[in-house]
Structure formats: structure tokens, C-alpha cells
Amino acid sequence: MSTFFSILDAVRPDRPRTRNAENPEATRRSDVLLSVSNITKRFKTSRHDTMALQDISLDINQGEFICVVGPSGCGKSTLLNLIAGLDDPTSGQLVFDGKRVEGSGADRVVVFQEAALYPWLNVRANVEFGLKIKGTPRSERKDIVDRYLELVNLTKFDKAFVHELLGGMKQRVQLARALAVEPRMLLMDEPFAALDAQTRDVLQQELQEIWARTRATIFFITHNVREAALLGDRVFVMTPGPGRIKAEITVGLRRPRDPDTHAVVDFAAEIRSALQNDEYTGRGQEGNFAI
Amino acid sequence: MLSSETAQLWLSTAFSLKNFGRVFRIVRLIAFYAGLILLWHLVYKAEIWPSYVLPGPRPVFDQVWRYIDNGILFDSVYATMQRMFIGFGLAFVIGMSIGIANATIRWLDETLGGLVHGMQSLPSITWLPLAILWFGLSQTAIIFVVVMGSLFAIAISARDGVRNIPVLQRRTAQVFGASKLQTIRYVTLPGMLPSIAGGLKLGWSFSWRSLMAGELIFVTAGLGHLLDLGRQLNNISLVMGIMIMIMIVIIGLGADLLLFWPLENWVRHRWGLAAA
Ligand SMILES: Nc1ncnc2c1ncn2[C@@H]1O[C@H](COP(=O)(O)OP(=O)(O)O)[C@@H](O)[C@H]1O
Numbered sequence: 421m422s423t424f425f426s427i428l429d430a431v432r433p434d435r436p437r438t439r440n441a442e443n444p445e446a447t448r449r450s451d452v453l454l455s456v457s458n459i460t461k462r463f464k465t466s467r468h469d470t471m472a473l474q475d476i477s478l479d480i481n482q483g484e485f486i487c488v489v490g491p492s493g494c495g496k497s498t499l500l501n502l503i504a505g506l507d508d509p510t511s512g513q514l515v516f517d518g519k520r521v522e523g524s525g526a527d528r529v530v531v532f533q534e535a536a537l538y539p540w541l542n543v544r545a546n547v548e549f550g551l552k553i554k555g556t557p558r559s560e561r562k563d564i565v566d567r568y569l570e571l572v573n574l575t576k577f578d579k580a581f582v583h584e585l586l587g588g589m590k591q592r593v594q595l596a597r598a599l600a601v602e603p604r605m606l607l608m609d610e611p612f613a614a615l616d617a618q619t620r621d622v623l624q625q626e627l628q629e630i631w632a633r634t635r636a637t638i639f640f641i642t643h644n645v646r647e648a649a650l651l652g653d654r655v656f657v658m659t660p661g662p663g664r665i666k667a668e669i670t671v672g673l674r675r676p677r678d679p680d681t682h683a684v685v686d687f688a689a690e691i692r693s694a695l696q697n698d699e700y701t702g703r704g705q706e707g708n709f710a711i
Numbered sequence: 712m713l714s715s716e717t718a719q720l721w722l723s724t725a726f727s728l729k730n731f732g733r734v735f736r737i738v739r740l741i742a743f744y745a746g747l748i749l750l751w752h753l754v755y756k757a758e759i760w761p762s763y764v765l766p767g768p769r770p771v772f773d774q775v776w777r778y779i780d781n782g783i784l785f786d787s788v789y790a791t792m793q794r795m796f797i798g799f800g801l802a803f804v805i806g807m808s809i810g811i812a813n814a815t816i817r818w819l820d821e822t823l824g825g826l827v828h829g830m831q832s833l834p835s836i837t838w839l840p841l842a843i844l845w846f847g848l849s850q851t852a853i854i855f856v857v858v859m860g861s862l863f864a865i866a867i868s869a870r871d872g873v874r875n876i877p878v879l880q881r882r883t884a885q886v887f888g889a890s891k892l893q894t895i896r897y898v899t900l901p902g903m904l905p906s907i908a909g910g911l912k913l914g915w916s917f918s919w920r921s922l923m924a925g926e927l928i929f930v931t932a933g934l935g936h937l938l939d940l941g942r943q944l945n946n947i948s949l950v951m952g953i954m955i956m957i958m959i960v961i962i963g964l965g966a967d968l969l970l971f972w973p974l975e976n977w978v979r980h981r982w983g984l985a986a987a
Pocket residue numbers: 463464470471472490491492493494495496497498499661
């Protein structure tokens with residue numbers, strides 16, 4: 421099995437090449453954008469004392485698409501919040517772009533699962549929101565918003581209000597709003613989990629294309645192993661709470677990927693077995709898996 | 712915050728009679744009041760009570776006309792509405808600030824929040840003696856009473872309105888690096904509107920009641936004062952006429968139609984039917 425993965429891994433350099441065409445610097449594998457070291461997060465209230473994350477360490481490189489899978493309640497959102505700077509770790513540290521993470525900022529933007537759009541603003545104004553906060557001059561905002569509305573295929577709906585949009589469209593608005601501020605890293609917390617299967621398929625394809633075009637670094641949480649295999653360069657598999665990383669799987673497949681190809685299905689199966697098996701110790705010879 | 716498009720929406724929804732169903736309802740309403748006046752006239756004609764107890768519609772309308780003609784009625788309506796808008800406006804600003812502060816600062820909510828709930832249980836007219844002792848028989852005293860009438864209802868609904876904003880909407884502002892002020896301006900203020908209309912209406916009606924009571928008791932000018940004048944002059948037609956005028960002022964110029972209905976309509980337009 422592990423030779424199978426190393427063969428696929430050998431195919432991997434293919435991916436950076438397509439994206440290197442535009443900016444070779446951005447995708448050099450050794451460029452660490454985020455470094456998480458020995459993170460612990462404990463929620464202590466008068467009634468509960470929850471160990472949410474235990475000893476998490478990982479590095480994320482510039483331009484990578486990282487997926488995180490794990491059972492619900494294992495601390496995925498907690499980890500994302502720490503990276504976003506919405507919360508502080510109990511111990512350990514996060515270094516983003518060479519600086520210690522302290523608080524949130526438009527260089528790490530989050531796309532939530534739902535209900536994060538502003539109902540009193542129309543689609544255009546929602547996408548404009550981050551730019552307004554950032555202080556981008558009004559004259560520049562319109563062009564930027566137009567560009568990102570086009571990127572997510574919502575140009576025709578720019579005057580619509582949130583309650584008039586379908587679930588998939590809402591997620592596209594969130595995506596456009598996040599990308600509009602040109603973050604270094606896009607954090608996505610189960611963004612497609614509430615969508616029907618068909619809409620999810622479409623958005624997964626669109627996200628692959630958008631990622632290829634924008635060269636964003638993406639940290640993507642999901643509990644859908646097929647989604648992880650389809651989208652991720654590397655997939656981190658977490659244990660049930662307290663969350664630890666029990667496996668790291670490198671998905672060395674060419675892009676764009678098709679969810680129905682055997683290779684993707686096989687990777688999905690591999691991720692699932694890592695997820696389900698308590699004694700999972702798969703350790704690739706090339707370092708495909710690590711505990 | 713309000714674009715011209717929004718302003719247009721306010722105007723067109725507040726005044727348009729496009730809808731046939733609404734025209735019908737208005738005609739029916741007019742017929743109802745015409746019937747009521749006719750009934751009053753018939754009861755008067757039956758001479759069950761002497762005319763100094765129950766005057767007919769005619770002398771009452773004559774009185775109203777006299778006070779319209781000599782300008783006193785308009786001056787009174789003006790004086791009353793001025794107190795109402797100044798007092799309610801102050802209560803709105805102070806109440807919103809208290810509400811937002813209570814919603815965002817936990818220790819404040821646990822201290823001041825409880826006091827606000829306690830104060831709200833006081834009938835607003837109970838502020839009147841205090842107002843007179845503090846400010847004398849003055850405009851300030853009456854405005855104080857109006858403010859106290861609606862302040863707490865507004866503060867409570869403002870606090871709840873902020874609390875009802877979905878967590879992720881506030882967190883989104885944080886994600887984009889919004890400052891505290893930016894969060895209040897771009898998220899808290901607009902986001903609380905759906906829940907605040909009820910509190911504004913409640914506050915408005917409390918303020919109105921305490922204003923009438925206050926004018927009745929001690930302040931010159933205003934509709935309440937005119938009512939008291941009628942009593943002093945033993946002029947029952949004037950008293951009844953002014954009471955009718957007060958109802959008309961409330962229903963016609965009243966809060967529901969001009970102030971709050973457009974707000975509710977705006978909310979329905981933005982949030983969808985579910986919210987309103
Ligand atoms: N603010 C909080 N206060 C207390 N406990 C929390 C808080 N946030 C998360 N938790 C707990 O931490 C654990 C991990 O939660 P979360 O990160 O949301 O899981 P996931 O996103 O993987 O489903 C859960 O047991 C949850 O109850």
C-alpha cells in the first residue's frame with residue numbers, strides 16, 4: 421500500500437508546475453506560511469473542563485491546500501479559530517508568516533458553514549464588507565467586487581438579498597467576500613457541509629478552479645473523506661476529542677481532480693480507514709503518514 | 712446607512728394605495744366611523760342624558776372647529792408633538808447606548824441590566840412627582856417624564872436585539888479585523904433592527920401616556936393642557952372634542968404608520984418574511 425502512495429507522490433511535482441507558471445515563488449514547497457507547534461487548548465468553565473486540542477503540531481506551506489478531517493467535536497473548529505486568531509491557545513504557539521499569531525486579521529479569513537452573511541446587505545455589499553473594514557478607497561472597491569463576483573459566478577445576483585439566495589450561492593458570496601481582501605490564507609470550516617450533494621459537487625469543482633487561479637493557501641475542514649481526497653494536497657486526520665493529529669496523508673494526484681476517478685476514491689478509502697481505525701499506524705516510507 | 716433607494720421604499724410603502732384590498736379596508740373603516748357618529752347622534756336625540764353630560768356630535772365638532780380656527784389647537788398639537796419627539800429622541804439615543812453597552816459588557820449587564828428591568832416595571836407616570844421636585848413646572852420636567860417613559864423599554868429591546876445577532880455575523884467582523892467601533896457601526900446597529908421595532912413601539916406608547924398625564928397636571932400648552940382647560944371651564948364639548956383630537960393625532964400622525972411601519976417593512980424586505 422505504501423508503495424502505491426509513493427508512486428502517486430512521485431506524480432506530485434506535476435501540480436506545482438501548472439501553478440508555477442504564474443508565480444514560481446508562491447508555490448515553493450519549502451515556504452512555510454503557518455507553523456503550529458505543540459498547541460493545547462483547554463476550555464475551562466465552572467461546569468465543564470474540556471480538553472479540546474492536545475499537542476498539535478503542523479506546518480502549512482505557501483500555496484498548499486490542506487484538509488482536516490475528524491469526528492465531530494474533535495476540535496477542528498477550535499484549531500481553525502486559533503489559526504484565525506479568534507481565540508488563544510492554552511499552550512504552544514502559532515507562527516504565521518514569520519510572526520506570532522496575535523488576534524485576527526484580514527490576512528487569514530474564515531468561510532463559515534452558514535449564517536455568516538449580513539441579511540441587511542445585498543450580495544454586492546456583503547462582498548464589499550471586508551474591503552470597507554480594511555479601508556480600501558470606495559473608487560477601487562467596485563472593480564474588486566466585480567472581479568470576485570465574476571469569479572464565483574454571481575455577477576447577475578449582485579442586487580439580491582441573502583434570504584433570496586440558495587445555500588450554494590450563499591457560500592459563494594462568503595467565498596467572494598473572503599477572497600476580495602486577498603488573504604494569505606483562507607480558512608474554511610465545513611463550508612459545504614450543509615449543502616445538497618449536487619450543489620456540493622459543483623462548488624468543489626469551482627473551488628479547485630478558484631484555488632488554481634488565486635494561488636491562495638487553503639485550510640479546509642470537512643468530515644467528508646471524499647471531499648478531503650478530492651481537494652487536499654495533504655490531509656490531516658484527527659482523533660476524537662481531545663483532538664490530536666493521528667495521520668497525515670499526502671494526496672499526490674494531478675489536478676483538476678474528478679471525484680469519481682479510482683485514485684480519488686482510493687484515497688478517500690485510505691483517509692476513512694485512518695479515521696476509523698483506532699490503532700491506525702500507517703506510516704508511509706516517504707513520510708506520507710506521520711503520527 | 713440609508714440609501715436613496717431605501718428612502719424611496721419608505722415613502723412608497725408608507726403612502727401607496729396601489730393595492731385594492733387596502734383601499735377597500737380604508738373605505739370600510741370610514742363607513743365604520745361614520746356609523747359610530749350617527750349612533751352617537753341618535754343616542755343624543757333620544758335625550759336619555761342631559762346635554763351637559765352627553766353633548767351631540769355637532770357642538771363637539773363646533774368646539775373643535777373653534778379651536779382650530781383660533782389656532783390654539785394647532786399650537787397645542789405642535790407643543791405636544793414637540794415634547795414627544797424631543798423626549799422620545801433622547802430616550803432612543805440613551806436607551807440604544809445603554810442596551811448596546813449591556814449586551815456587550817457582561818459585568819454591566821449583570822449590574823445595570825437588572826436595574827433597567829426593575830425601572831421598567833415602574834409605571835412611567837410615577838416619575839412625575841420626582842420630575843416636578845427636580846425641575847419644577849417646566850418643559851424640562853415634562854421631557855424628563857417622556858424620556859423615562861420609553862427609556863427602559865428601548866434599552867431592554869436594544870440589548871436583546873444585539874444578543875439576537877447570530878454569533879458568526881459578529882465573528883465575521885472580527886475575522887476581517889474590524890475595530891470595536893466598526894463592529895458597532897457595520898454589524899451591531901443594523902443587525903439589531905429586526906428585534907427593536909417592538910421595543911420602540913412599546914416605549915412610544917409609554918411615553919405618550921406619561922406625556923398626556925403630565926400635561927394634564929401641570930404644564931402649559933399641549934393637548935393635555937387643553938383637556939384640563941375644558942374641565943375648568945366645565946365645557947364638556949371641548950373635553951370630548953380634544954379627546955377625539957388626541958385619538959386622531961395618535962392614529963393619524965401616530966407612531967405605527969409613520970415611524971415604525973416603514974422600519975418593519977424594511978426589515979421584511981431585507982431579512983425576508985421569516986423575520987417580520
Ligand atoms: N467556547 C467553548 N467553550 C467550551 N467548550 C468548547 C468551546 N468551543 C468548543 N468547545 C468544546 O471543544 C470541543 C471541540 O469543539 P469543536 O472545535 O467545535 O469541534 P469540531 O469543530 O471538530 O466539531 C467540543 O467538545 C466542544 O464542546
